[in-house]
Amino acid sequence: MTKARGYGPQIRHTRKRPTGYEVTFRYYAPHATRVQLKGEWYFERPTALSERLTGPDHLVETPGLLPAQWRPGDVPIAHPNSTSPYWPVVDMTKGRDGVWTHTTPLPGGVYTYGFFVDGDADDTTITDQLPDPGNPAWNVVNGVVHGTAVDRSQIYVPSDPDFDPDDVTWQGPSEGARGKLLHVTYDSPGHVTPADKNYLVVYTPPNYNAKRAKPYPTFYLSHGGGENEMGWNTQGNMANILDNLINNGAVQPMVVVMPNATGYASSSQDQLHRTDLIERVIPWVEAHYNVSTEASDRAYSGLSAGGMRTSYLLLNNTEQFGYYGMMSAGLPPGTTLTDAQIAAMKKVSVYVASGWQDPINPGFSTIHRGPFRMVRDLTDAGVHVQTVFIDGGHEWYVWRLLLRDFLTRVAFLPATTAPASWGV
Template sequence: MSLLSRHRRARWAAITAVAAAAGVACASAVSAAPATPAAADRAAKHAPVIKHTGKAPTGYEVTFELYAPDAERVQIKGEWYFARPSELDPYAGTPEDPVVESPGIMPADWQAGDFPLASPNSTNPNWPVVDMVERGNSGVWTYTTPLPGGTFTYAYYVDCETADQSGCTPVADPSNLAWNVGDDGESAGSVVPNSQIYVPADADFDPSDTSWQEPVADGGTLELVTYDSPGHVSPVDENYMVVYTPPGYDAGRAEPYPTLYLSHGGGEDALGWSTQGALAPIMDNLIMSGEVQPMVVVMPNGNGYPASTENEAFRTDLIGTVFPYMEAHYNVSTEAADRAFSGLSAGGMRTNQLMLYNTDAFDYYGMMSAGMPPGTTLSDQQIADLQEASIFVGGGWQDVIHAVGFSIGTRQLHTGPLNEVRLLTDAGIHVSTDFVNGGHNWSVWRTLLRDFTTRVAFLPPTSAPPTS
C-alpha cells in the first residue's frame, strides 16, 4: 500500500497573493506543464491575476495568461455562461418541459442574481470558448474578463482546428497546478485537464457570499492513498482514494473523527471533488468558522470494478475493505452514527444504492443530482430502515435531469431527484430537500456539499420516525 501526501497551502497562499486561487490540474501529454525549474519559473510568472476594479458589472476582472510561443492559436474555455432567474420560462424543468433553455449570458453582461448555467443546457460542460490574444510576439497569450464571486473552472486549447473543439485535448494552466502535481510536473494519480480560480465578491455589485470557497493558508491536508482491493479490475487488485484530514487533525485524539464519504460523478474519479469540487477550501472554511465539526473526508474511486448488480462490487469493497483501512490508518469512528455518504450524479446513484441495500452502514445520506432507477419499489423493511436515517436530496432547479432523470440511448438510468423526493415522502420517509439555481455543474455541487454538511450530516434528525 502506498500513500502520497502533499500540503499545497503554501502554493495556494502565494498564488492568492497575486490574486489567483489554488488550482486543479495540469493535464495530458499535450499539456504545457513545466518539466524543468526554468519552465516552472516561467509558468509562475503567468499565473492568473485577479484585479479589484470596483467597476461594473462585477467589481473584479481576471486576466489569464499562457506561455505558448509555438502556438498559432490559443483559446480558453471557462465555466462562465450565466442565466438570469427572472427571464427563465419555465423556471425549473418539468416532465412536460424538462429542458430549461439557457441564454448563455457572458460575464460582460452579468447582473446580480445571475448564476452559472451551460449553454446549450445539458449534462455536458457546454461553456464558452473564446480566442486569446498574443501579446506582441512574446509567445504569451492573454484573455481578460470580469467575473462575479465564486470558484470557476477553466482550460486552454492550443491550435485546435475544429470549431466545436471535438478531438482536441484541453490543457490545464501550468501556473495553476493540482495539489497532486509536483513542481517538476510529475503527478501521483490522475490529473484533470482544467484548473480552478477563486474570485472574491464585491458587495457593491455582487451581494452573494462565496467566502466559504476561498482558499485557506493553514487548512487541512489532502492525501492520495493506494490500497489493496482484491477483485478490482483497473488497476488490478488495488484501488485508490483521496483522504482529507481537517485543520489540526490529531491522530491521538480521544474522540475519533466522523467520516464523510464523498463520491464523484461519471467521467471522473477520486480526484474530482478535491480538484473541481474545491473540497479542501470548502471544508477548511466550514470547520474553521465552526459551522461544522472537524471531520475526515474520504473520496473513493468508483471506477474499475467488475460488473455487478446495483454496484454491489463497489459497495462490498467500500464496506469490507475501505472501512477497515480507514479505521486502521486514521483516527475515525467505527460507528454508523459517525459516517455519512454523499455523491453527485453517478455518485448520487451510488448514494441511493448504499441507502437502499446497506442502510445500516451510514446514518446520513446526501444524494446530489440523480434519482432512483425506474420502477423502484421500497420494501417494508427498507422503509422502516430509511425512516431511521437522515436523508438529503438536492440538485439544480434547471438541471435537465431534475424532473425526468437520465438516459443513455433507450436505457433510463434514473428518474431524477424530483421523483426520488416523491417516492420517499410517499412512503412516509422524511427527506431534507435542497434545490438551488443551476444545472448539472460544479457550482451546484459545491453549494450542495456546504448545505449537506451544515444542515444534515452528523446533526440530530429533523423529524421523528412514525410511531407504530
Template sequence: MIHQNQPRSLRTPASLHRRRGSAYLAAVSLLGAGALLTAVPAQATTPAKSGTGSSKQSQQHDSRGKQSPKPQQGSNPQRFSPVVKHTGTGPTGYTVTFRYDDPTATRVQIKGEWSFSDAAHTTTTTSQGVQPEQWTRGDFPIAYPNAVAANWPVRDLKQGKDGVWSLTLPLPSGVFTYGFFVNCASDTGSGCTERADPANPPWNVIDGVSVGTAEPDSEVYVPSDPRFGTADFSWEAPAPAGKQGRLADVSYPSPQSTAPVGTHPLAVYTPPGYNPKRSAAYPTLYLSHGAGGNEVDWSTQGAAGAILDNLIATGRVQPMVVVMTNFNGIPGGAAGYADDLLDNVVPYVQSHYNVSDKVADRAFAGLSAGGARANTLLFDHTAEFGYYSVMSNAGGTPASLTDAQVTALKGVLGLQVGSGIQDPIRANTTNEQAALTAAGIGFQDDSVNGGHEWYVWRTLLHDFVAQRAFKTTTTRATVATDRKGKETVTASVTAATSGAAPTGTVQFTVDGVTYGSPVRLSHGSAAAELKGLQGGSHTVVASYSGDALHRGSQTTVTG
C-alpha cells in the same frame, strides 16, 4: 431552500449583442478599485494544505500520502498564474486575467464554467448562454445549451509581444474551473485535449507529474463585490494559511479493482490540526464523483477541501476526515461499488486514519452517477451510514419500497436529496423526493438554481455538512414528583455523532403553553420545576434549540 449559485463554461460569440443593453458597461467607481490578487487555485488543498482544487503548493504528497520534496529553488511556477483584480466597475467588480506562456503556439484557447442565465429564462433544456461581459444580478452559471454535458464557452487568448497569451474576463464571486487548448483548430475544442494551467496545476501534480489520477483543468476563486449584487461565496475560497487541511492521493488494496489490478486510488482530506492519536476519533464523510470523474474531482472542481476548511474554521462543523472515492475500474456498477466501498475502502480508512467505526459517525454523499451509487447504499445498505446525501441522482430509486426498507430508512439520522432546479435529469430527484414523502421518510430538500454542474454540487456539499451531517440530537424528558409533591421536568440532550457535547437551551411547554424561559443545558441536561398546575395529567414538550454543531430536537412526555 433556493440558492443563487454558480460553476463552468462554453463558447464565446464574436459579438455580445444578446439580451443585454450597453448599460452594464458603465463604470462604477468603488473604494479599493484596482486591488490585485494572485489567483489562489480554487481549492487550495495541497497534499500538504487544502484550499482549492488547483493550487500553488509548497508541499505535495506521494501516492502513499507522504510529503514529497518541495519544488527546486529558483523555479517560479506561479509567474503566469491567473490574476484576480478588484476593479470596482461593472458588471461584477472583479476581473480575472488568464495567462498561458508558450511563444511557439499558434493558437491558445480557454474553456471555463462561465456561461450564465437566470431563473426566469432557464428550463431543464434551455439557457441563455450569457457571457461574462453580459452578467447581471441574478444570473447563475449554467451550461449553454443546458445539458448534462459540460457545454461551457471556449474563447481565444491573445498573444502579447512577450509571447504570453492572455484573456481578461469579468467574473462574479465563486470558484470557476477552466482549462486550455493549445494549437487546436476547432472553435469549440472538439477533438483537442484540454490541459490544466501549468502555472496553477491541480493539487496532486508534482513537477508536472500527476500523483494519482490526472485532472485536465484548474480552478480560480473570485471574491464578491456586494455593490454589484454578486453572491458571497467566500465559504469556498481558499482558507488562510494555518487553517487549511491536507489532501493526499493514496492507494488501498481492492481485490475487485481491475484498473489498476488489485489496488485502487482515493483522495483523502484530513482537517487542520488532524491528530492521529486524538482520543476522540474523527467522523468520516465519503464522497463519490459522477460519470467521467475520478477521485480528485471533489477536491478540485468541487472545492471540497476549501469548503471544509472554512466551515471548520468558523465553528459550523466539527473536524472530519473526507474520503473521495473512484468508481472507475470497479466492476458491477453501483452494486459493485457498494461492495468495494464496504468491504475494502471503509476498513482501509478505519485502519489507517483516526476515524470512528460507529455508523453514526459515517456519512455518504454522491452526485449524478455517484448519486445512483448513493441510492444503492441508501436503499440496500441503509444501516451502513448514519447520514446520506443524494445529489442530482442519475437513477437507483426503487420502483417501490418494501416495509423493511421503510423501517430502515426511518432510522437514518440525516438525509439530503437535492439537485439543480434546471438540471436536465431533475425528474430523478423529484421522483425520489415524492417516493420518500409517500413513505413518511423525512429528508432535507436542497434545490438550487442551476443545472447538472459543480456550481450546484459545491452548494449541496456545503449545505449537507453545515446543516445535516453529524448534527442529529435526541432529546428525552422525564417528569418526577418528590415526597413533598414537587414536580420537576428534566430534559437530557445527546448527540448521535461522537464529538462535542450539545450546548444551547431547552424550552418547555405545558399543555401547549410556553412554560417559563429557555433553560440552558448543563452537562447535557436542563430542568424546570412545574409550579401552579392544576391536578391531573399534563402534556409537557421539551424543545432543544440546537447549536452550531447540533440540530435541534424535541420530545413529549405526559406527567
C-alpha cells in the same frame, strides 16, 4: 515548461461594472499558432426565464449570458442546458513574449477552466484540454503529478459588495488553519483499471490529531460520471469549503474520503463498488486514521452518478452510514420499496437536492427517476426527507452549494422533522 509555471491567472479588483473584478488568463506557448480558453462561465438570469423548472415535458433553455452581461442574481449554467459542460470557448491573443492572454470580468465564486493548444476545443479528437501550468492541481509538486492527473484548473474570485452582494468567502482559501489532502493507493482485488488496485483522496481537517480521545466522523464523498477521486478536491473545491466551515465552527472537524468509483466490471446497482467500499475502503480508512467505527459517525454523499451510488447504498446497505445525501439523482427505475427498506431508512437521515433547471429532474428512464420523484416516493412511504432545490443546472456551482448545505444541516446532526429548505 519551467518558464510556463511562472504564469497563471491574474485577478484585479477593478471596482468597475459589471462585477468589480476581472481576470486575465495567461498561457506561455511561444511556438503555438492558436491557444483557446474554455471556462465555466455561461450564466442564466432565473427571474427572466420563461419557465423556472425543468419538467417531464420541457427543458429549461438558458440564454448563455457572458460575463460582461452578468447581473446580481445570475448563476453559472451550461449553454445549451444539459448534463454536459457546454462552456464558452475563446481564442486567446498572443503577445511578443510568447504569452497568450484573455481578460474577462467574473463575479465572485470558483471557476474551472482549461486550455487547448494548436487544435480545436470543439473537436477533442484533435487536441486535449490542458490545465494551467501556472495554476496546477494540489497534487502537482514541482511539475510532478502525485496520483491521478487532471486536465483543468480552478480559480477563486472574490466578490465586490458594491456590485456582487453574494458573499463567497466560504469558497476561498481559509485565512486560518488548513486541512491536508493525500492521494492513496490501496489493494482492491478484482478491480479492472488499475488492475487489483484503486485510489482514494483523503482530507484530514485543520489541526488533525491522530491521538485525539474522541475519534473523528468520516464523510465519504463520491464524484460524478466521467470523473474520479480527483473531482471533488479540484472542481468541487471541497478542501477550501471544509476548511472554512470547520474554522468558522459551522461543522465539526471530520475526515473526508473521496473514492474512485470507476474501473470496476459492470454489476447490478454498482454492487462491486459497494462491496469494495464496505469490505476494503472503510476498514482501510479506520485502520489508518483516527476515525469512529460507528455507522452513526459515517455519512455518504455524491453528485449525479455519485448520487446514484448514494441511492444504491441507501437501498441496499442502509446500516453502513447514518446520513445519505443524493445530489442530482433519484431512485433506480422500477424501485419498489420493501417494508424492511422503509424501516431501515427511517433510522437514518436522508437528503435529496438538485438545481431547479437541472435536466435530470424528470429522471433518466434507464438510470434513475429523478430527485423530485425520489422525494415524493420516500415521503409517501413515511420516510422523512430533507431537501433543497436552488437555481442552477447540472453544474459544480450547484454541487458546491449543496455540499455546504448537506454538511451544515444534515450530516452528523440529529435527525429533524423540520420542513424542507428551498434555498441555501
